[in-house]
Amino acid sequence: MKIEHFAFNVLDPIAIAAWYCEHLGFTVKHKFTQAPHTHFLADSSGQVMIEIYCNPADQVPDYQAMDPLLVHLAFVSADPEADAKRLIGAGAREVDDVKLKDGSHLKMLKDPWGFSIQLCRRGRPML
Numbered sequence: 001m002k003i004e005h006f007a008f009n010v011l012d013p014i015a016i017a018a019w020y021c022e023h024l025g026f027t028v029k030h031k032f033t034q035a036p037h038t039h040f041l042a043d044s045s046g047q048v049m050i051e052i053y054c055n056p057a058d059q060v061p062d063y064q065a066m067d068p069l070l071v072h073l074a075f076v077s078a079d080p081e082a083d084a085k086r087l088i089g090a091g092a093r094e095v096d097d098v099k100l101k102d103g104s105h106l107k108m109l110k111d112p113w114g115f116s117i118q119l120c121r122r123g124r125p126m127l
Helices: 015-024 080-089
Strands: 005-009 027-031 041-044 049-053 073-076 094-097 105-110 116-123
Touching: 015 027, 015 041, 015 049, 015 080, 041 073, 080 094, 080 116
Parallel strands: 005 049, 073 116
Antiparallel strands: 027 041, 041 049, 094 105, 105 116
């Protein structure tokens, strides 16, 4: 089995999709222009997607209050410091900065809506 997408119920899928495309390199593969404004966003590899939408059938989680260890979206980053600086300039905020003994560097951020994103430079790449 291969993962097609991971889905998030969010408050403002239109704005979030635009920010993720502009600042994280996603492309819109499909979107609905009417509620729940579902957007399927593919990462730069074109092999993995996330789905974002606002569906009032269930509550939107309080991502801002969630510890990043509960749920986060992790990205490979050749330079977590530079990527974090760029994303912070675009409205994200830093939550944690971890450097592991194996040479890995993990920066945890919250996007402008409070969802956790991690920038990963592994000492030894996993993929």
